[in-house]
Amino acid sequence: MSRFSILYANPDMAVSREALKEPAFFSDLHLDQVVDAVIAGYEEYDLKPFFYESLKSCDAIAYRQEIVRDLGNTRLLEALKSFSLGMQTMRTHLAQAKKLHNFSQKRRWFLDAVAVYCETIERLGNDLADLDLASRGFQALREFLNEYSHSPGFTSLVAEIAQLDAELSGVTYCLHIQGNKITVRKSKSSQDYIREVEHTFKGFLQDPVQPFQERFPEYPEMNHVEAKVLDLVALQYPEVFSHLSAFHEKNLNYLDETVARFDREVHFYLAYLDLVARIKNENLPFCIPEVSDTEKEVESREGFDLALAIRLSPQGIPVVTNDFYLEGRERIFVITGPNQGGKTTFARVFGQLHFLAGLGCPVPGRTARLYLFDRIFTHFEREESLGNLRSKLEDDLLRIHSIFTTCTPRSIIIINEMFTSTTVQDALYLGRKVLEQAIQLDLLCIYVTFLDELTMLEKTVSMVSTVAPDNPDVRTYRVVRRPADGLSYAIAIARKKRVTYEAILERIPS
Amino acid sequence: MKPHLLFRNRDFCPAWGMLPKYPQPTRWRDREYEEQWALLPHVLRMVTQDLELDILFKSMAQGDRYLYEVAKNVVLLSVPDTGTILYRQDILRDCIRNTKVVREIYGICDESIEGYFKEFTWYTGKSADSVRGTSIRALTLFIGKLVLLRKVAEDHGGTFESEGFREFFAMLKRELTDEYIVSLNAILGELSLPAGACITAELGKGNKGTNYTLQRCREIPPQTWIARVLSIDPSAQYSFTIADRDTTGFRALAEMRGKSLNPVSRILHQATDHIFRFFTSLKIELAFYLGCVHLREELMRLGEPVCFPVPREPGNRTLTSKGLYDACMALQKNQAIIGNDVNAEGKDLVLITGANRGGKSTFLRSVGLAQLLMQCGSCVPAESFSADVCRGVFTHFRREEDHEMRSGKLDEELTRMSEIIDHLSPDSMVLFNESFAATNEREGSEISRQIVCALLKKRVKIIFVTHLHEFSRGLFERNMGNASFLRAERKPDGERTFKIKEGEPLQTSFGKDLYHRIFCES
Incomplete structure (x- = not known):
């Protein structure tokens, strides 16, 4: 049984059964894109389940946040990356051993795999020894490594590898190739002859030129000639080769279970922090959020849509950040303003920030104070499906109803442009009804709508997406906290078309 | 082993596609x-x-x-x-x-x-x-x-x-x-390995042979069983042969050989x-x-004079010659042509004005040609020639009128000028021929003046043929000690001698003569 976990304070914890499939809100919040980007390049560790399940207690989050803080130390991060690389090398060596057919080759690859494993463990132990580690997780790791690398099983393994390596490097031989005949015998190798040739031509070798070299393909397999030669060499060094076989049989189960689990789980952090490092810059900060399970006065400074940043950053397109906060009895953001102005993105940011915080991960933004939710529900517009005979309005209502039957006051609901398929009167009425339920439950909610009137309800905060004042075609993607003013956009367009009062007076000659 | 016949201590490196690069793809x-x-x-x-x-x-x-x-x-x-x-x-x-x-x-x-x-x-x-x-x-x-x-x-x-x-x-x-x-x-x-290749090797990654190293093939190993029994070193020596039709086997063998031959092939190559x-x-x-x-x-x-020029160290301005002629023109016309004498000691600027078709351009070309020929070590086309050595010779000649891009003419000239400036350093030499005349005289003069003054400040040697009177007159009136003013000669009767003599810039460029000749004689 493994003795500690880098993901859970209690090593007996593991991801639950539900975590094996993607949560329903993932695609609405574009978290699926985020997770795909995070685990790209880390597929072998099967990390997705870890990203599907948010934690349920503040302490569980704190356990991971401590670890993330420790990982701010680049020496620790480098040590772990080199550990990860070592384990990967070990695995490729083992895979290689499995693929090959020649007996003595398989054994040698196995020996190399074990040697890499031992080195990797020892190096990580040494690297961690003098680091200042504050997290419970890494302290436990250090303790474990210390114990394990001094256990008699491990130390004797290391000694035997060294012994065997020395024996194998003493194997040298000479091939005499005459036509199609090869003769093999023991021999010391020497560079003397090459040096002599070089000396003879010394006068002609002064120019610095690109030296000729025939490139030979490097591949681990041996062809039958090499195999035959190796067999003849083995006949001349029987003790060495039988020692190699004995080592393999004795050490088949060398890999420690705790090490294996740590190797997988630590990549949860490495993968995520790798992504953060790629995105992070002066304008796109990340922070470790304050998470509370009692306070709903959430706040974020310079938060941004991580999925958008993943897509735009490589192209050098700047990503707009937004601030939000709720104070006192405020619970609901009602977002209005021009389309394509960043309304949906704002809603996603709110959801992403909360979910990522619930994983114990750093979140986009300069600072963040977030709420520990129990569940997230989203209601985004769907394509009308032909297989679905209900009307769109009916569908909307059914979906929202099912949300309200399962949510609790600790849930988060994100609603995007509901009731667009009906009249304004209906939409207003239904929207108000939905919001009233949310207000009554006192839960955190985002409501993206085109109806200014909905911003007037209690517990709501009005947020408006904006356009550049002098050119209404340029979206700023900034969503600001201010009363809804459906007019400014229309006025801006009028100015551009020169149909404002002043413009008309100017254009019409007197 | 180096011939070193162009430089005392180094090779000559042809710059433009002469020596094929390694490895030689084409000649x-x-x-x-x-x-x-x-x-x-x-x-x-x-x-x-x-x-x-x-x-x-x-x-x-x-x-x-x-x-x-x-x-x-x-x-x-x-x-x-x-x-x-x-x-x-x-x-x-x-x-x-x-x-x-x-x-x-x-x-x-x-x-x-x-x-x-x-x-x-x-x-x-x-x-x-x-x-x-x-x-x-x-x-x-x-x-x-x-x-x-x-x-x-x-x-x-x-x-x-x-x-x-x-x-x-x-x-x-x-x-x-x-x-x-x-x-x-x-x-x-x-x-050439008459007795086959002797190669030593070690065990590498995954026990594959590695470090294949060629050895001198001294002893040919004993062939017969008697020899094997009698050989001093009875320690096992095993052989095998590759079947005649085993092509992959031969390829494998060639690879082992090849690895050991890499170093000697490198040396030989x-x-x-x-x-x-x-x-x-x-x-x-x-x-x-x-x-x-x-x-x-x-x-x-052709009966033309040829001499070995006397080069002077860079910076020691001189342009002294007797019978300096444009060899290219002589070669093209296949006849001897008139040479000029010039004596511009200590001059940074030589400004040439005077009659159209009076031999200004030819003279300018003969100076550039002699300079280039001197600086490559050749004889030069003159009776005698001496000049200071320059760091690069550049030319800025007026191009034939291009009808398609008349409006962009000055633009093109200035682009070329800017390109030349990229290559200039102190003691470079620039030959100008009717440059910056694509615009009106006042603008052209101002551009020319600014360029020339800047280049002189940077100690660039200039030979300038121009009929921009405002420009040449302005320079003349400054009484600069380091400038020489030459003029294409014209006899009082209007006849051109194609001789370049010292003389201040004059207002008329004798275009009148040309006009008269063409319109009166035809």
């Missing part, structure tokens, strides 16, 4: 003339075009493309160093005296290079083993040719006086002793390459001198 002559021309930097294409250097190169080449390319490279890569110029002048004097011997050496180079290309063709394998084989054959050929070269040195060395040739012949005798030739041939024999470069350099260097000899003969045939 220079496989390239088209246009392609070769496009390799020249644009500023040098302008110089070539403006001074009509093509005529010069053709005369030096006498129909040989190789000589043409060499002449172009050496002339355009002029050296700003009087020592090297004098070094080359001495060698050229030797070549004039011993043209026959020089042609013989040139022939040996040619044969070596052709022989080399027969061995290393585009279909020569790139494997270590095939490189070893071809290198051994090429080296055997080269060694033969080097021995031949040494013999020429022994037979004729005495008649050469220049430092360059004396050092070259001494080097051949010093580096190619008889013993050395014997040991070279011996090791080449050994490396490098040595071959070195000697190939030696012959190539020698051929290029001699080709240049042969070109100079051709040019001298051509001009003398």
Whole structure:
């Protein structure tokens, strides 16, 4: 049984059964894109389940946040990356051993795999020894490594590898190739002859030129000639080769279970922090959020849509950040303003920030104070499906109803442009009804709508997406906290078309 | 081994597609003339075009493309160093005296290079083993040719006086002793591996053999069982053979051999390459001198004077010459033409004004040509010539009116000017011919004035032909000590002599004469 976990304070914890499939809100919040980007390049560790399940207690989050803080130390991060690389090398060596057919080759690859494993463990132990580690997780790791690398099983393994390596490097031989005949015998190798040739031509070798070299393909397999030669060499060094076989049989189960689990789980952090490092810059900060399970006065400074940043950053397109906060009895953001102005993105940011915080991960933004939710529900517009005979309005209502039957006051609901398929009167009425339920439950909610009137309800905060004042075609993607003013956009367009009062007076000659 | 006939201590590096890069994909002559021309930097294409250097190169080449390319490279890569110029002048004097011997050496180079290309063709394998084989054959050929070269040195060395040739012949005798030739041939024999390859190896990654190293094959291992029983080292020696039809087996065997042959192939290839470069350099260097000899003969045939110029250190401004003429024009017209005398001691700026079609451009070209020829070490077309050595000669000539882009004319001129400025440094030389006249006189003058003043401030030597009166008059009235004003001569009766004499800029450019002649005589 493994003795500690880098993901859970209690090593007996593991991801639950539900975590094996993607949560329903993932695609609405574009978290699926985020997770795909995070685990790209880390597929072998099967990390997705870890990203599907948010934690349920503040302490569980704190356990991971401590670890993330420790990982701010680049020496620790480098040590772990080199550990990860070592384990990967070990695995490729083992895979290689499995693929090959020649007996003595398989054994040698196995020996190399074990040697890499031992080195990797020892190096990580040494690297961690003098680091200042504050997290419970890494302290436990250090303790474990210390114990394990001094256990008699491990130390004797290391000694035997060294012994065997020395024996194998003493194997040298000479091939005499005459036509199609090869003769093999023991021999010391020497560079003397090459040096002599070089000396003879010394006068002609002064120019610095690109030296000729025939490139030979490097591949681990041996062809039958090499195999035959190796067999003849083995006949001349029987003790060495039988020692190699004995080592393999004795050490088949060398890999420690705790090490294996740590190797997988630590990549949860490495993968995520790798992504953060790629995105992070002066304008796109990340922070470790304050998470509370009692306070709903959430706040974020310079938060941004991580999925958008993943897509735009490589192209050098700047990503707009937004601030939000709720104070006192405020619970609901009602977002209005021009389309394509960043309304949906704002809603996603709110959801992403909360979910990522619930994983114990750093979140986009300069600072963040977030709420520990129990569940997230989203209601985004769907394509009308032909297989679905209900009307769109009916569908909307059914979906929202099912949300309200399962949510609790600790849930988060994100609603995007509901009731667009009906009249304004209906939409207003239904929207108000939905919001009233949310207000009554006192839960955190985002409501993206085109109806200014909905911003007037209690517990709501009005947020408006904006356009550049002098050119209404340029979206700023900034969503600001201010009363809804459906007019400014229309006025801006009028100015551009020169149909404002002043413009008309100017254009019409007197 | 380096010939060092163009520079005392270093190789000449042809810049524009002469020497094929390693490895040799094509020979220079496989390239088209246009392609070769496009390799020249644009500023040098302008110089070539403006001074009509093509005529010069053709005369030096006498129909040989190789000589043409060499002449172009050496002339355009002029050296700003009087020592090297004098070094080359001495060698050229030797070549004039011993043209026959020089042609013989040139022939040996040619044969070596052709022989080399027969061995290393585009279909020569790139494997270590095939490189070893071809290198051994090429080296055997080269060694033969080097021995031949040494013999020429022994037979004729005495008649050469220049430092360059004396050092070259001494080097051949010093580096190619008889013993050395014997040991070279011996090791080449050994490396053709008559008794097979002896290779040592170790166990590498995954027990695959590695560090394959070639050893000298001394003892051929005992063949018969009796010999095996009797052999001193009874420790096991095992053999196996590869079946005749086992092609993968043979490929595997070749790979092992190849790995061990890599180092010797590298050495052999490098040595071959070195000697190939030696012959190539020698051929290029001699080709240049042969070109100079051709040019001298051509001009003398026309009855024109030719002299060895006196170079001055950079910065010691002078432009002193007697009977300076435009060789290209003479070669093109195939007749002797009128030369000019000039004496501009200590002048940074020479400004030439005067009658249209009065020989200004021809004079300007003759100055540029003589400067270039002096700086490559050749004789120059004049009775006597002396000038300070410049760091680069550049030309800014007015281009023929291009109807399609008349509006962009000044734009184009200034673009070219800016391009030239990229290449300038103190003691460079710029020849201007009717530049910046694409706009009105006032603007053109102002542009010219600003450019000229800036260049003078940067100590650039300028020869400027202009009819921008405001510009030339303005400079004249400044009474600058470092400027010389020349004028195309016109006799009182209006007749042109095509002589350039000292004289202040005058208001009229004698266009009236031209007008009269064309309109009255027709």
